Amino acid sequence: MDSVSAIFIWLAPYILSMAAFLIFLEQINYLKKKRSVPGPSLVLPFIGNAISLVRNPTEFWDLQSDMAKSSDMGFSVNYIIGRFIVFIRSTDLSHKVFANVRPDAFHLVGHPFGKKLFGEHNLIYMMGQEHKDLRRRIAPNFTPKALSTYTQLQQYTILKHLKSWMESPESNTKPFPLRLLCRDMNLETSQNVFVGPYLSGDSRKRFEVDYNFFNVGLMKLPIDLPGTAFRNARLAVSRLIETLAVCAEDSKTKMKTGEDPTCLVDFWMQETLREIAAAEEAGEKHPPPHSNSTEIGGHLFDFLFASQDASTSSLLWAVTLLDSHPDVLERVRTEVSGIWTPESDTLITTEQLREMRYTEAVAREVVRYRAPATLVPHIAGEDFPLTDTYTIPKGTIVFPSVFESSFQGFIDADRFDPDRFMEERQEDRVYKKNYLAFGAGAHQCVGQRYAINHLVLFIAMFTSLFDFKRDRSDGCDEITYVPTICPRDDCKVVLSLRCRRFPNLS
Known part of the structure; x- marks a missing residue:
C-alpha cells in the first residue's frame, strides 16, 4: 500500500465524521428556523428539496399549499439549495410582504436567483425614492394615447400570427399545441410595441436566439459554469440589454427631430429628452437619473420579461377555458360581433375595445382563475415579524402565492365565472385585496392595462376568426410550470376558419 492510500485510509473516518457533523448542524439550523411551522422535518444536506421542485414544480407547490392549510398559520416552510424558504398562502400575510419592500424588510427578487440572472439594474430591485422616481418616468409609457398606439401594433402582430396558424397544413386536420406559437407571437408583439422599428434584420434574429437562451435558463439550477444553461442565459441577458440600449439611443435621435412616437421607447425617450434639456438649461453638470441608454435598455428587458411569459400563459388559459365553457364563448362572440367583424377590414379601435x-x-377572470406568475419571490433583508408568534429569519426566500389568494374571498371562487367582474356584481372591487395577479403595493405592475388590452384583443380576434376544438386527453388541463403556468398538453387545438376571410389591412 503506498503512502497516499495509507493517509487517505487514516483520514477517512475524520472526514466522514466532519461531514456528518456539518450535516447535523445544517439540519439543526433548519429546524431552528422552522420551529413549529408546517414543513418537512428532515431535509437533504445543501440541496434540500430542490430535486422535487425541479422535477415536478406543480406537485411541490401543491404540497406546500396543503401544509399551509393544515394549520391556521397561513404559511409553510421548506429548504432549497441551502436556502430556507417560506410559502405564504394567506392573502393578509401576502399583503404584509408586498407592503414592506424596503432595505430592512423584504427585497423583491422576481426569481429566486434573479440578481445572478438579470443583474443589478432591474427595476424590481429598486426601493424607496429611487424606485418612485423611475416609476414616475415610466408613467408616460402607459397613457391612453400611448396605449392606443400599442393596440394597433398588437393587432397587426396578432393577426399576422393567427393567419400563419391557419395556413399551417395541419391546422384543420389534427391537433397542434399553441404554447410555442403563442410565445413567438408574444415575443414579436413585445418587440414591436416596445422598440418598434429600431429592432430589425439580423439584430432581431440575434435577439430571438438570445431570448431563447434566457428562457431555457430560467428554470435551471443556478450553476454558473461554462456551457450550462444558466450561464448561457446570464450571458444572453447581457447581450439583450446591449441590443435594447442601441434601440433606446436610436429612439433618442429620432425623437430629437420632433417626430411622433410610434412605440413605447419613443414615448419614454420623448419625456427623457425633455428632462435632459431641462437639466441642461438649469446648468446641471450631470444628466438626470435613469436617462442613460444602457440603463434604459435594462429596464426595457425587464418589461419584456414581465410581459412575455405571463401573457403567453393567459392566452393559453383563455383558449382552454373558453373551450370548456361554451356558454361564455358564445357570449363573447355575440358581444364582439356587435362591435367589430373581420370582414370590416379595420382594426379594433380604442373606443370599441372599451365597449x-x-x-x-x-x-380578468382568466387572470384571476389562472394567475400566470403564481408566486412572487422576495428575500428577507432582516429578521421580520410575520405574525405575533413567528419571525422570518434574515436571508429567507419568501413566496407570497397570488394564485392561492385568487381562490380566497370571491364568491364560488373555484368556478370560472366572468360575471363576477361585471358591473352588477363588482367582485373586483369587493374582493380587491384578493386579486393579486398584478401584485400590490409600490411594485404593483405598471403595465397591467396594457396586459389586459392584449388579452382582450387576442380573445376578440381568435374567437371571431376561428372555430376551435381542444384535443382533450387525461390531465391535459393540469397545471405545469414553464416557468409561468400553462396547460400540461401546451393547449392542443384543431382550428378551422369561422369567418369568410382574414381582414385585409393592406
Whole structure:
C-alpha cells in the first residue's frame, strides 16, 4: 500500500465524521428556523428539496399549499439549495410582504436567483425614492394615447400570427399545441410595441436566439459554469440589454427631430429628452437619473420579461377555458360581433375595445382563475415579524402565492365565472385585496392595462376568426410550470376558419 492510500485510509473516518457533523448542524439550523411551522422535518444536506421542485414544480407547490392549510398559520416552510424558504398562502400575510419592500424588510427578487440572472439594474430591485422616481418616468409609457398606439401594433402582430396558424397544413386536420406559437407571437408583439422599428434584420434574429437562451435558463439550477444553461442565459441577458440600449439611443435621435412616437421607447425617450434639456438649461453638470441608454435598455428587458411569459400563459388559459365553457364563448362572440367583424377590414379601435365589457370580464377572470406568475419571490433583508408568534429569519426566500389568494374571498371562487367582474356584481372591487395577479403595493405592475388590452384583443380576434376544438386527453388541463403556468398538453387545438376571410389591412 503506498503512502497516499495509507493517509487517505487514516483520514477517512475524520472526514466522514466532519461531514456528518456539518450535516447535523445544517439540519439543526433548519429546524431552528422552522420551529413549529408546517414543513418537512428532515431535509437533504445543501440541496434540500430542490430535486422535487425541479422535477415536478406543480406537485411541490401543491404540497406546500396543503401544509399551509393544515394549520391556521397561513404559511409553510421548506429548504432549497441551502436556502430556507417560506410559502405564504394567506392573502393578509401576502399583503404584509408586498407592503414592506424596503432595505430592512423584504427585497423583491422576481426569481429566486434573479440578481445572478438579470443583474443589478432591474427595476424590481429598486426601493424607496429611487424606485418612485423611475416609476414616475415610466408613467408616460402607459397613457391612453400611448396605449392606443400599442393596440394597433398588437393587432397587426396578432393577426399576422393567427393567419400563419391557419395556413399551417395541419391546422384543420389534427391537433397542434399553441404554447410555442403563442410565445413567438408574444415575443414579436413585445418587440414591436416596445422598440418598434429600431429592432430589425439580423439584430432581431440575434435577439430571438438570445431570448431563447434566457428562457431555457430560467428554470435551471443556478450553476454558473461554462456551457450550462444558466450561464448561457446570464450571458444572453447581457447581450439583450446591449441590443435594447442601441434601440433606446436610436429612439433618442429620432425623437430629437420632433417626430411622433410610434412605440413605447419613443414615448419614454420623448419625456427623457425633455428632462435632459431641462437639466441642461438649469446648468446641471450631470444628466438626470435613469436617462442613460444602457440603463434604459435594462429596464426595457425587464418589461419584456414581465410581459412575455405571463401573457403567453393567459392566452393559453383563455383558449382552454373558453373551450370548456361554451356558454361564455358564445357570449363573447355575440358581444364582439356587435362591435367589430373581420370582414370590416379595420382594426379594433380604442373606443370599441372599451365597449367589450364582457370580453374584458372574461380576460380578468382568466387572470384571476389562472394567475400566470403564481408566486412572487422576495428575500428577507432582516429578521421580520410575520405574525405575533413567528419571525422570518434574515436571508429567507419568501413566496407570497397570488394564485392561492385568487381562490380566497370571491364568491364560488373555484368556478370560472366572468360575471363576477361585471358591473352588477363588482367582485373586483369587493374582493380587491384578493386579486393579486398584478401584485400590490409600490411594485404593483405598471403595465397591467396594457396586459389586459392584449388579452382582450387576442380573445376578440381568435374567437371571431376561428372555430376551435381542444384535443382533450387525461390531465391535459393540469397545471405545469414553464416557468409561468400553462396547460400540461401546451393547449392542443384543431382550428378551422369561422369567418369568410382574414381582414385585409393592406
